[in-house]
Amino acid sequence: xxxxxxxxxxxxxxxxxxxxxxxxxxxxxxxxxREALEDPHHRLLNIQHILRDIKIHVGAIDNHLxxxxxxxxxxxxECYHLASSSFVSYSFExxxxxxxxxxxxxxxxxAGIKELAPECRVYFAGSSEMFGDARISPQNESTSFNPRxxxxxxxxxxxxxxxxxxxxxxxxxxxxxxxxxxxxxxxxQFVTRKISSTVAKIHLGLENRLELGNxxxxxxxxxxxxxxxxxxxxxxxxxxxxFVIATGVLHSVRDFLIEAFSVVGLDYEPYTYVNPxxxxxxxxxxxxxxxxxxxxxxxxRPTKTFGQIVREMVEFDIARLEKK
Numbered sequence: 001x002x003x004x005x006x007x008x009x010x011x012x013x014x015x016x017x018x019x020x021x022x023x024x025x026x027x028x029x030x031x032x033x034r035e036a037l038e039d040p041h042h043r044l045l046n047i048q049h050i051l052r053d054i055k056i057h058v059g060a061i062d063n064h065l066x067x068x069x070x071x072x073x074x075x076x077x078e079c080y081h082l083a084s085s086s087f088v089s090y091s092f093e094x095x096x097x098x099x100x101x102x103x104x105x106x107x108x109x110x111a112g113i114k115e116l117a118p119e120c121r122v123y124f125a126g127s128s129e130m131f132g133d134a135r136i137s138p139q140n141e142s143t144s145f146n147p148r149x150x151x152x153x154x155x156x157x158x159x160x161x162x163x164x165x166x167x168x169x170x171x172x173x174x175x176x177x178x179x180x181x182x183x184x185x186x187x188x189q190f191v192t193r194k195i196s197s198t199v200a201k202i203h204l205g206l207e208n209r210l211e212l213g214n215x216x217x218x219x220x221x222x223x224x225x226x227x228x229x230x231x232x233x234x235x236x237x238x239x240x241x242x243f244v245i246a247t248g249v250l251h252s253v254r255d256f257l258i259e260a261f262s263v264v265g266l267d268y269e270p271y272t273y274v275n276p277x278x279x280x281x282x283x284x285x286x287x288x289x290x291x292x293x294x295x296x297x298x299x300x301r302p303t304k305t306f307g308q309i310v311r312e313m314v315e316f317d318i319a320r321l322e323k324k
Contacts, residue, residue, distance in 0.1 A: 003027045005076035007061050007109065008083030009054070010036060012185040013125070015046035017080055017228040018054055024232075028054040029074045031061060031083070046185050061105040064112070071112040078235050080123045081109050084158075085151065095150045102154035103161070110165045110173070121172040121235040124162040127155045128179040128220070128246070128287045138220075140244055140290040141177070166240055174234040176227075179246035179289045182309055183224035184316035191253060192221070192313065195260050200317035202271055203264040210271055213278030215253040218286040222247045223304040233298040246289020247302050259310040264318075 004021050008014040009030025021028050036043040037058060044051065057074070059066040061083050085101040106124065113120050129152035130145045147153045159175055166173040186193040191212065201207035222245070230245045257268040294300045304312075 001025060001027050002077045003074060004029065004078045004080065005071070005074050006030045006080045006082060007105070008081075008125075009056075010044050010047055011082060012046065012183055012187070012224050013181075013228055013231075014080075014082050015050075015185060016183070016225045017082070017231060018047060018050060020225075020228055020232055022050065022053055026078075029057060029070075029076065030054055031057050031059050031067075031070060033060065034058050062100045062108060064108040067105075067108040068112045068116070071109075071116045075117050076120050077117075078121045078123070079109070079113060079117075080125075080231060080235075081106060082125045084125065084155070098150050098154045099157075102151070103158045106158035106161055110162065110171065114165065114169050114171060118171065121240070122162070122165075122174070123231050123235055124159065124173060124175040125231075126159045126175045126177040126242070127152065128177060128244075128289060130156040130159060130177065131287055134287065137286060138246070138248055138288040138290040141242055141293055163242075172235070172240045174237070174240040175242040176231055176234060177242060177244045177289070178227055179220040179222060179244075179287065181222040181224040181227045181245075182313065184313050185224065186313070192256060192310075195253075195256055196310070196313035197317045199260045199264060199266075199314050200321050202266070203318060204321055206321070208271065209273055210257075210268075211273045211275050211278070212253065212257075213275060215257060215272070215274055218250045218252045218288075220246045220249065220286075220288045221251055221256075221306060221309065222302055223309050226300075226302050226304065230294055230298060230300045233300060237297070241297070243294045243298065244289045244291050245294055245300070246291045247306075248289060248291060249306065250286050250288050251306050255306070256310060259307050260314050263311050263314040 004026045006014050057070045059070050085098045131139045132146045132148035132152050162173045165171045182192045198210040261268040
């Protein structure tokens with residue numbers, strides 16, 4: 001039986017990946033912070049339904065000793081490093097924690113795998129934010145990186161570290177350069193979930209306004225359960241490689257609004273307030289991914305359209321609120 005270790009198992013991607021691995025007969029282990037066990041109803045919400053089927057380990061991913069002990073105990077055959085500070089911030093106050101969570105944690109994990117489980121195959125979660133102010137669109141595995149935020153810089157540094165462990169220490173390390181991917185398990189700090197949850201509240205008479213930043217910002221949005229399928233496929237290949245995972249289709253926040261409000265039969269404009277204070281620095285080239293390599297090598301394809309993803313999120317939030 002294969003044994004998998006997932007960092008960030010309680011997040012959107014980690015929970016879907018755990019389900020996928022369990023369905024494929026894996027023994028699944030996950031790392032969570034101690035505060036998650038102190039508030040499991042909220043912090044472990046995404047994995048409540050599979051807690052009896054997985055093994056949870058408490059640890060700090062940016063602490064070498066903590067990670068070393070967990071790897072020594074689990075001895076995984078596959079490791080999926082998904083945990084990171086994934087909310088893109090332009091605040092100087094967040095820089096220290098971003099660097100610790102995204103770079104130091106990656107180093108702790110790779111160093112532990114190298115010493116204790118060198119045959120383990122490792123997946124590293126990269127990000128489209130590493131491309132930043134990209135010179136071309138769409139971007140693929142050969143596109144030059146040009147990150148614009150500390151988040152993007154921290155992920156790129158960790159990405160190069162992962163490559164170093166692959167090339168110089170001969171570990172099996174594959175990296176996924178993932179573009180935005182959404183689902184009903186998306187965190188509320190992300191604009192997509194903010195929209196879907198607020199539309200649900202407006203529909204039920206609990207809110208009357210949705211405040212956003214630049215609604216003309218564009219993103220390549222996919223479906224999270226599709227993207228974890230790609231993660232797993234990367235570790236089943238003969239050799240470790242890096243893959244862009246994306247839909248190749250751009251949609252604006254305005255498009256998301258239109259789709260979300262249409263689910264409840266409303267026009268978005270009367271309910272939406274655009275606040276210039278929430279605008280991010282200008283985006284010169286929209287981030288849109290070219291996933292041809294993943295299609296050809298991994299035989300991976302997106303399964304849900306943009307409209308289907310938005311509808312699922314809004315309907316989930318309506319049902320959640322009605323249940324409350």
